[in-house]
Amino acid sequence: MTATLDHVTSKKPAPTAPSHLAADEDGTGWRQTVRMSDQRSWTVEHFSQANPVGEGQGDVPALLRRVADSIDALGEVEVQDLVLHIEVAESGAWPSLTVYFHRSTALRLVP
Numbered sequence: 001m002t003a004t005l006d007h008v009t010s011k012k013p014a015p016t017a018p019s020h021l022a023a024d025e026d027g028t029g030w031r032q033t034v035r036m037s038d039q040r041s042w043t044v045e046h047f048s049q050a051n052p053v054g055e056g057q058g059d060v061p062a063l064l065r066r067v068a069d070s071i072d073a074l075g076e077v078e079v080q081d082l083v084l085h086i087e088v089a090e091s092g093a094w095p096s097l098t099v100y101f102h103r104s105t106a107l108r109l110v111p
Helices: 060-074
Strands: 021-023 030-032 045-050 078-089 092-102
Touching: 045 060, 060 078, 060 092
Parallel strands: none
Antiparallel strands: 021 030, 045 092, 078 092
């Protein structure tokens, strides 16, 4: 017994962009839109943390736990971004994590 499948074409819905992107007029790609506000600038704080050099220095889950404890110790903060860095050291891979945060949910103006 032989089975055949008919070719079915379906029109895919147009992709939607994140709120800060808009489709180009010709539909070939995305362009970033910039929204201006009354705020001239704002400040974000940061810290970087790594495991101690030596045994376990490359343990990313342990690093994440250490960073979580450090964030908890800061109190009420809003984390803006996390960046993982991997340094290749003589003793092996040595990851670090940089945490960017605000001390409150409201953005603070810088004069």
